[in-house]
Amino acid sequence: GNSVTQMEGPVTLSEEAFLTINCTYTATGYPSLFWYVQYPGEGLQLLLKATKADDKGSNKGFEATYRKETTSFHLEKGSVQVSDSAVYFCALSEGGSNYKLTFGKGTLLTVNP
């Protein structure tokens, strides 16, 4: 079956530091890949997505590249802010008739001023 593995953290960084959160996946076929973000006390929000190999998703300074050869979709940001403190979830969808998102366990990021 499908699975998503991401670094569990927690990750603590200082403001303006570089962020990487690793995500690898196992899936049949050619899944779409996602990063969702959950701010404290809120639901999940889509941060970015990529639907095919070598695609780069980007939003709010965050980027992730769909690497089929390494089955990875690592999240990066060059300079984090205190407001980026949240839980980040990597997820995949096989698409087609499979309607489900498979989530990783989430990574808590805390950014200190």
Next chain:
Amino acid sequence: NAGVTQTPKFRVLKTGQSMTLLCAQDMNHEYMYWYRQDPGMGLRLIHYSVGEGTTAKGEVPDGYNVSRLKKQNFLLGLESAAPSQTSVYFCASSYLPDTQYFGPGTRLTVL
């Protein structure tokens, strides 16, 4: 445009009690989902629906029932609550099967 809303936001039940969680979306989405979120477990799919009048089991359906009588609403029922059902419940909806929009969550405690 409210997006996805969930009612109630918080609830405390005693073991054996029943309750229904309501999810509503105003985006005319065909697909709706119920997840539970537990520490260290990520999100797990309970049930989902691919259109009005349809429902299907997800990863952890036991102890829950759902109904989708109207396109905009997706109800999650607990007939006899157990402490293991203490969790945060999220509803989501989507136009396409992949990009899902989430509600703010319902925090349920079963004593």
